[in-house]
Amino acid sequence: MNHEWHNSQPIYRQLRDRVVAMILDGVLKEGDPLPSVRNVAAEYRVNPLTVLKAYQGLVTEQLVETKRGLGMFVNDGARNLLLKGERQKFLTEQWPRVAATIQRLGLTPDELLKAAAKHRSSSNTAKKEH
Amino acid sequence: MNHEWHNSQPIYRQLRDRVVAMILDGVLKEGDPLPSVRNVAAEYRVNPLTVLKAYQGLVTEQLVETKRGLGMFVNDGARNLLLKGERQKFLTEQWPRVAATIQRLGLTPDELLKAAAKHRSSSNTAKKEH
Amino acid sequence: MNHEWHNSQPIYRQLRDRVVAMILDGVLKEGDPLPSVRNVAAEYRVNPLTVLKAYQGLVTEQLVETKRGLGMFVNDGARNLLLKGERQKFLTEQWPRVAATIQRLGLTPDELLKAAAKHRSSSNTAKKEH
Amino acid sequence: MNHEWHNSQPIYRQLRDRVVAMILDGVLKEGDPLPSVRNVAAEYRVNPLTVLKAYQGLVTEQLVETKRGLGMFVNDGARNLLLKGERQKFLTEQWPRVAATIQRLGLTPDELLKAAAKHRSSSNTAKKEH
DNA sequence: GTGGTCTAGACCACC
């Protein structure tokens, strides 16, 4: 499988978002171990330091904790914390601008739904088993 | 009036988007001159070079054309070009990720509309006359 | 008729080149009056000062001279002066870079001739009577 | 080695053309990294911003792509893209005027070839190994 | 180490 980066965002940010998505989607449950830095680095052909930086961000967000010698694990309550924090951030920071753009471009709900559906298919390769 | 920058995006990008919005909203019509680099720089208390960079981006996007010694002017067809290009870009690049987030956070259309409405009020100060 | 400016070069330069071309082509003979500043400005929808600047350049090049109250006239020997000076300038300044580009792009004499022929047709509107 | 600027064109434009030439000549192959902004700036004794401007132009031309923290790299297909684009641009924009001048000055192919040959010798210092 | 953004200030060409 080939991994693609949208270069608009730093890689470590994209890695962080990826993990967050996995938690929200229930792919990673509380108590589960995160995939090891080395593995991720190898699979995504990225510098291990970059992965580490992403993971450490998650620690300061209190979403995961590290057990020395064992690895990093999803914290209890991580999912709820995320649901609260991310909703807030999304609704106040991201959504307003997106909504303005939608209106400005005169996009109909129909077009939006169609576009969303089309792109969803390309991203469910790794998601099948939950 | 006070101008605020959301520091996530570079200023010149925000300036560019501002002009694009004015064209899409019909505030700037085709053939109209853009506010001069110096004026914008003074009003927004920004370095002229930064404004220039934004404007030159618009030139390479063929939205704007410069007449030597006179200033920069909105090109014919700029609005249509924008409507086509920006819709395309938005639907394929920005929207899919936003839609995924919405679904992941379990946000309802109701919440979205409410949030959009709340933030719209803060931005219609200067827009009254068309 | 519509006049178009290639904005890569300043207008006054293009005006100057236009007159030079007319002299070289024999459209303007020695002793002939140059079209009046006012007329040119009106026809080309350009600021008269811009035309004046072009004409004054020709004076310092000793190609034309001004007779107060009468206008500006092509000097004796202007054509020969041009043939010498322009050839020299063209062969040392312009041509070497053009030749390099031609070689780099692998353009054949055939393609060049065809392209030249195609564009010649668009410019002989004003040239018919000599 | 001493680097000279022909002051008729802005430096950043000359830098851009230099890179384009290197791609066309095969000195820079697809996937190769461009010399770093800082290095070029130092070597040519130019402000880094100027080099950056040249490079960013290449990015918007899609000839080059930047990898965060690593540098800028020649895109796949850059050479072909150039061959198509530059030929087109040259034949329609530059060549017609040059051809007109040649004809006007009554220059013979012989004179042109001689002039081209003379200037070629001054520029093949660094090109030997491919 | 890489590129990216911004500032302050100078100078130029053009209209």
Add this chain to the structure above:
DNA sequence: GTGGTCTAGACCACG
């Protein structure tokens, strides 16, 4: 008055 180019120097984010 307009935009355009360049410099010098600072600071930042990224890998």
